[in-house]
Amino acid sequence: MYAFAYQRPTTVRQVQSALGKHDDAKLLAGGQTLLPTMKQRLASPSAVIDLGHVAGLSAIEKKGRNIVIGAMVRHADVATSDLVREAIPALAALAGGIGDPAVRNRGTIGGSVANNDPSADYPAALLALGATIVTNKRKIAADDFFQGMFTTALDDGEIITKVSFPVPAKAAYVKFPNPASRYAMVGVFVSKKGSDVKVAVTGASNEGVFRAAGLEAALKAKFNAKAVEGVAVDGSNFISDIHGTADYRANLVNVMTKRAVTKALGK
Amino acid sequence: MSATGIGAPVRRKEDFRFITGKGQYTDDINRPGQTHAAFLRSPHAHATIKKLDISQAQQAEGVIAVLTGDDLAKDGIGGLICGWMIHSKDGSPMKAGSHPALAQGKVRYVGDHIAVVIAETLSQARDAVEKIHVDYELLKPVIDMAHATDSGSPVIHDVSPNNQVYDWHLGDKGATESAFAKAKHVTRLDIVNNRLIPNAMEPRAAIGDYDSGQDAFTLYTTSQNPHVARLVLSAFIGIAPEHKLRVIAPDVGGGFGSKIFIYAEETVCVWAAKKVGRPVKWTGDRTEAFLADAHGRDHITHAEMAMDDKGHILGLRVKTKANLGAYLSTFSSCVPTYLYAPLLSGQYNIPAIYVEVEGLYTNTAPVDAYRGAGRPEATFVIERMVEVAAREMGQDPAAFRRRNFIKSFPHQTPVIMAYDTGNYGASMDLALEMADYKNFGKRKRDSAKKGMLRGIGFSAYIEACGIAPSAAVGSLGAGVGLWESAEVRVNPVGTVEVLTGSHSHGQGHETTFAQLVSDRLGISIDQVAIVHGDTDKVQFGMGTYGSRSGAVGMSAISKALDKVVAKAKKVAAYALEASEGDIEFKDGRFSVAGTDRSLAFGEVALQAYIAHKFSGQELEPGLKEGAFYDPTNFTFPSGVHICELEIDPDTGVTRIDRWTAVDDFGNIINPMIVEGQVHGGIAQGVGQALLEGAHYDANGQLVTASYMDYCMPRADDLPSFDIGMTTTPCTTNPLGIKGCGEAGAIAAPPAVINAITDALGHEQIAMPASPQAVWRAAQKSLHKLAAE
Numbered sequence A: 001m002y003a004f005a006y007q008r009p010t011t012v013r014q015v016q017s018a019l020g021k022h023d024d025a026k027l028l029a030g031g032q033t034l035l036p037t038m039k040q041r042l043a044s045p046s047a048v049i050d051l052g053h054v055a056g057l058s059a060i061e062k063k064g065r066n067i068v069i070g071a072m073v074r075h076a077d078v079a080t081s082d083l084v085r086e087a088i089p090a091l092a093a094l095a096g097g098i099g100d101p102a103v104r105n106r107g108t109i110g111g112s113v114a115n116n117d118p119s120a121d122y123p124a125a126l127l128a129l130g131a132t133i134v135t136n137k138r139k140i141a142a143d144d145f146f147q148g149m150f151t152t153a154l155d156d157g158e159i160i161t162k163v164s165f166p167v168p169a170k171a172a173y174v175k176f177p178n179p180a181s182r183y184a185m186v187g188v189f190v191s192k193k194g195s196d197v198k199v200a201v202t203g204a205s206n207e208g209v210f211r212a213a214g215l216e217a218a219l220k221a222k223f224n225a226k227a228v229e230g231v232a233v234d235g236s237n238f239i240s241d242i243h244g245t246a247d248y249r250a251n252l253v254n255v256m257t258k259r260a261v262t263k264a265l266g267k
Numbered sequence B: 001m002s003a004t005g006i007g008a009p010v011r012r013k014e015d016f017r018f019i020t021g022k023g024q025y026t027d028d029i030n031r032p033g034q035t036h037a038a039f040l041r042s043p044h045a046h047a048t049i050k051k052l053d054i055s056q057a058q059q060a061e062g063v064i065a066v067l068t069g070d071d072l073a074k075d076g077i078g079g080l081i082c083g084w085m086i087h088s089k090d091g092s093p094m095k096a097g098s099h100p101a102l103a104q105g106k107v108r109y110v111g112d113h114i115a116v117v118i119a120e121t122l123s124q125a126r127d128a129v130e131k132i133h134v135d136y137e138l139l140k141p142v143i144d145m146a147h148a149t150d151s152g153s154p155v156i157h158d159v160s161p162n163n164q165v166y167d168w169h170l171g172d173k174g175a176t177e178s179a180f181a182k183a184k185h186v187t188r189l190d191i192v193n194n195r196l197i198p199n200a201m202e203p204r205a206a207i208g209d210y211d212s213g214q215d216a217f218t219l220y221t222t223s224q225n226p227h228v229a230r231l232v233l234s235a236f237i238g239i240a241p242e243h244k245l246r247v248i249a250p251d252v253g254g255g256f257g258s259k260i261f262i263y264a265e266e267t268v269c270v271w272a273a274k275k276v277g278r279p280v281k282w283t284g285d286r287t288e289a290f291l292a293d294a295h296g297r298d299h300i301t302h303a304e305m306a307m308d309d310k311g312h313i314l315g316l317r318v319k320t321k322a323n324l325g326a327y328l329s330t331f332s333s334c335v336p337t338y339l340y341a342p343l344l345s346g347q348y349n350i351p352a353i354y355v356e357v358e359g360l361y362t363n364t365a366p367v368d369a370y371r372g373a374g375r376p377e378a379t380f381v382i383e384r385m386v387e388v389a390a391r392e393m394g395q396d397p398a399a400f401r402r403r404n405f406i407k408s409f410p411h412q413t414p415v416i417m418a419y420d421t422g423n424y425g426a427s428m429d430l431a432l433e434m435a436d437y438k439n440f441g442k443r444k445r446d447s448a449k450k451g452m453l454r455g456i457g458f459s460a461y462i463e464a465c466g467i468a469p470s471a472a473v474g475s476l477g478a479g480v481g482l483w484e485s486a487e488v489r490v491n492p493v494g495t496v497e498v499l500t501g502s503h504s505h506g507q508g509h510e511t512t513f514a515q516l517v518s519d520r521l522g523i524s525i526d527q528v529a530i531v532h533g534d535t536d537k538v539q540f541g542m543g544t545y546g547s548r549s550g551a552v553g554m555s556a557i558s559k560a561l562d563k564v565v566a567k568a569k570k571v572a573a574y575a576l577e578a579s580e581g582d583i584e585f586k587d588g589r590f591s592v593a594g595t596d597r598s599l600a601f602g603e604v605a606l607q608a609y610i611a612h613k614f615s616g617q618e619l620e621p622g623l624k625e626g627a628f629y630d631p632t633n634f635t636f637p638s639g640v641h642i643c644e645l646e647i648d649p650d651t652g653v654t655r656i657d658r659w660t661a662v663d664d665f666g667n668i669i670n671p672m673i674v675e676g677q678v679h680g681g682i683a684q685g686v687g688q689a690l691l692e693g694a695h696y697d698a699n700g701q702l703v704t705a706s707y708m709d710y711c712m713p714r715a716d717d718l719p720s721f722d723i724g725m726t727t728t729p730c731t732t733n734p735l736g737i738k739g740c741g742e743a744g745a746i747a748a749p750p751a752v753i754n755a756i757t758d759a760l761g762h763e764q765i766a767m768p769a770s771p772q773a774v775w776r777a778a779q780k781s782l783h784k785l786a787a788e
């Protein structure tokens, strides 16, 4: 790790001004991604601005028909929240399947979403549930937010404050973990609300999380596992690595979608 | 059986300190005035160093010294050694390229050591490493061992223009050829034994300390064999003569072989301590462990087995390429030769065997002994061959094995080994019963109804432990003898210290060794301390590897205990005023036969030290005895493991449903510790079969250099194990012990792969059988079935 300045503001406004004062400042949420990269000397921010003491970022609330989760809410808190488990059990289960207990007790939804790791779980939930990312400046629809591997719509100095999830009628997330890292090698989040069906896929594509139009169309026609049978998944831009080539991942997208639909139907 | 004697499942004495964080590992030790070392490692697999500029690093904050290969050479410090000479078929000695602790003009793998920075803090040392400028001329690397000897391949060491270390063989070629000429069926198979990275929980570490007053060095290090480290550092590398070098291996958090070897880092730390006049500490991080700990396995083999019409094995022919990496690590040369080929007879009566092994250099990390060392590779070959032969001949794999089992002992194989004892049929019977083999067909049909493919796989393994008779290994090229030493010191109050040359780095010696003492002397294990891991305390020792600490290390203790009891009897005779011949020793009491006069062990110990009753006699005061034990043979643990698993053909995920392990380890001191060793061994074997595999890309970059990509087995990858034992005591050591430390890792891989191929209708698969690989094989198999 290289030397860096450390700051611990208590309001979002202070965070904003701290960011303005350093040319290469980084926000620190749970530190589960940022700190390992700093330790390995892959990242060398001039300043680290700790969000841990900022007021108003750690609540889980029901607001109208939405579940609103503060940016600093830990994965473990989402996994065990009665509110989330009742309204969107698939989201609670997803959070409970991230990493290991240490990671879940430190890592935050804001950090995960801001990072947009192509194998992270949350981005699939945000896309498939049609969530809205709330920042200190604006509200961004999930469809506009994720812009490819490690790339988001966030401007420099923009801070995620919360994420708002509309409650679906049915939803499920099924993850095929990478055998080594246990991040998603393919994760499929399926949701249904009225006649709308969304299918979001993480882990598979070189372009990061995406919505699978072909699978959505098939499931809009008929929301069951059989409908997905034989629906081709285009793997031409999928990740190929030692754990899985593109065609294997394409197969997994299909299989995980079937399993997610079955799960969403409570079978 | 007493509460803490032989056979009692005593809880491990050492665990309290480990579980409560009170262990003393090398990194827990800090010496006054200590400095920190960081190594500059090669980012390239193969390059010459045209210029090495350390001037900026020397100026950096906190830097005390920047040292390079030139400094080592100037001080006359020699290179690292390989301690086992192998001769090729043509009689020529192996081609060992030089192995400097810091590069001299050339780097040969990613992670190779170029320079060391010694600074006040670790951060400063690391910062300064980045300020060393190296001008590399990149050379084409040799990564794929299958092509290492191709003409036009880049040359890694000038001593070996074709990258071959040796071309070795064992067995009778002519006899094997005639066996094949008579064959009614020949099974042929290409087999890859995947490269593994050891991943001990504690990374390697070293602290070099130099006392200018005494002109003496101390090295604290993560070693499985501190005396061997001292010997090599003294006699070959030339740090200091043995009486001026103390090596301490305190608590060590796992080794699996990787901490046998003498590496660049500890060599540099101990040498540099004198140069900078302060202690020098280095603790490897996980990335360094991945890159530069000696890796394991990595064979490519073609094997052929000849059978008669009934399925009796007539002959076996094996041709193996073994990747030894960029340099010959300490014992690397013997692993794919003498620790491998002599095990290829397995549990079977095979009249003729011929094995050829080519050792090869590549631009990858050095490869050396890793849990099992050669025996897992041999077992994988023979157990895959037997499995495939049985299937090809339409025979039940258990029956095929049984037909070929060795049934009378001792048995001389055609490849050196003489098995003293065993009962392979008994292990097979018990394993089949425990695994409920007869209902496997029903379970397979039940799985099929759920769309799952179920398979069962056997592994009837044998291994050789307790390495080894010194004369035998000497005649095969070893540079050392492989006996063990022990000293039993009885204190005046009757407590006992046992000094042993074995080293415990997770095996529980503090408990099992104490149980032996408890059993013999009739005292509780709480009155026994096991002292190991310090060359100033223990006179000498060869260390712990190859499951030798029970069979060899405890045999030495047993011999010393015999001497203690013999002397104590003499003391008791004086104390009880009886003749020595009338003294009986039982349950911790010395008594005069036929009387009620007796003394407890502790009372006799006191008599030995006060010496009031025999002052002036020939009998010397005190009660302390030592022994060296040189084994007369290897020991031969064996057993049958059965793996039953289910494959999801849609994803390729393999779930192990049942695991039956029936082992014959001879006599057992602590069944709980033995079970623990079996569990850990199976976990590592399953890791090799399903999860683990080191992967270098074509440029020689290690792709699997972190846990993001290198897949270690986790608890939820494993079933609960059903463990059974059969016992034929070893006939060649006093305790009848065979050894258990590696059995699981040796037995497991073929059991898993045989089960997968069974589930997939014989579709072959390489290790690790990852979900992706199994899915592909399952698709092929399903297509074939659909076509039929």
Ligand SMILES: Cc1cc2nc3c(=O)[nH]c(=O)nc-3n(C[C@H](O)[C@H](O)[C@H](O)COP(=O)(O)OP(=O)(O)OC[C@H]3O[C@@H](n4cnc5c(N)ncnc54)[C@H](O)[C@@H]3O)c2cc1C
Pocket: A026, A027, A028, A029, A030, A031, A032, A033, A034, A035, A036, A051, A071, A097, A098, A099, A100, A103, A106, A107, A108, A109, A110, A111, A112, A114, A115, A117, A119, A120, A121, A122, A158, A159, A160, A161, A181, A182, A183, A184
């Ligand atoms: C061993 C391990 C296993 C893991 N397994 C999984 C897994 O299975 N699935 C998975 O999805 N993830 C996994 N993760 C990642 C984990 O979920 C992290 O929580 C996540 O990557 C980042 O969240 P964080 O709170 O730790 O963010 P940090 O590491 O603190 O920050 C990450 C990045 O986001 C930025 N940031 C943080 N908060 C904000 C904010 N409010 N606004 C704007 N930018 C912000 C930071 O500046 C930084 O650039 C794993 C991590 C580890 C260490």
